[in-house]
Amino acid sequence: MAKPDPQAPATTTMGPAWTWQGGWLQQARHLPSPNFGERPAQALVDLVVVHSISLPPGEYGLEVSAHFFVTRLGEVWQFVDCDARAWHAGASSWRGKDRCNDDSIGIELEGLEGLPFESAQYAALENLCEAIAARYPVAHLAGHEHIAPGRKRDPGPGFDWPRLRGLLSRHQATANWQLPPRAGQPST
Numbered sequence: 001m002a003k004p005d006p007q008a009p010a011t012t013t014m015g016p017a018w019t020w021q022g023g024w025l026q027q028a029r030h031l032p033s034p035n036f037g038e039r040p041a042q043a044l045v046d047l048v049v050v051h052s053i054s055l056p057p058g059e060y061g062l063e064v065s066a067h068f069f070v071t072r073l074g075e076v077w078q079f080v081d082c083d084a085r086a087w088h089a090g091a092s093s094w095r096g097k098d099r100c101n102d103d104s105i106g107i108e109l110e111g112l113e114g115l116p117f118e119s120a121q122y123a124a125l126e127n128l129c130e131a132i133a134a135r136y137p138v139a140h141l142a143g144h145e146h147i148a149p150g151r152k153r154d155p156g157p158g159f160d161w162p163r164l165r166g167l168l169s170r171h172q173a174t175a176n177w178q179l180p181p182r183a184g185q186p187s188t
Contacts, residue, residue: 036086066086088101109155117158
């Protein structure tokens with residue numbers, strides 16, 4: 001596999017023709033992180049986990065990582081090959097499975113818990129989810145707060161889950177993804 005180009009420009013419009021080179025989305029800016037591992041042999045990537053982060057991007061001192069980062073302007077950066085396990089979920093459980101890092105793709109949104117996210121970020125997230133669905137058999141999307149309740153609170157109350165649900169419903173590949181239940185509904 002060719003090495004990703006860290007000088008490649010970031011993009012906010014991916015369009016319908018996503019190109020992958022292995023687990024690297026070619027429409028994203030590539031900034032490889034040293035913090036990742038191999039996925040277990042039996043792992044099937046079927047979950048996307050949404051996070052929020054306000055730390056300066058590219059600082060890996062805590063040995064954590066996510067596959068993607070979406071800036072406030074909607075630029076998409078990729079830190080980890082999606083075929084590898086990024087270290088974004090920590091102690092976690094969702095859809096009856098523990099260790100969500102094993103079979104998920106982590107997406108960090110630039111922003112703070114409780115504050116609203118930008119329209120450009122929702123558009124980029126919609127496009128990124130569609131691109132991921134073109135390569136991986138994803139069926140679930142959750143926030144860090146859902147997979148690690150009591151330990152994590154991101155992306156938090158500023159994230160508009162109904163808005164994302166509506167955006168994903170516009171695409172055949174993501175329309176049936178299971179998202180966290182709406183308030184008052186039981187979790188899956």
